[in-house]
Amino acid sequence: MAKKKAEVSKIKITLVKSTISVIPNHKKIVAALGLKKVNSVKVHEANACILGMVAKVKYLLKVENV
Secondary structure, X not given: OOOOOOOOOEEEEEEOOOOOOOOHHHHHHHHXXXXXXXXXXXXXXXXXXXXXXXXXXXXXXXXXXO
């Protein structure tokens, strides 16, 4: 019998503030998350890498569980 993969939780990330006057490293993190413009949305798996990136720029984002 084949093993079932564990259900991976997903998060929906929305950019709610502009990146115009933020730290350059934070701009790169937002770009790496795939967010380009204000109100752009991406769905990612909630793994340690993504959650660490979100924690760094949480003042720019809105995060919801999917």
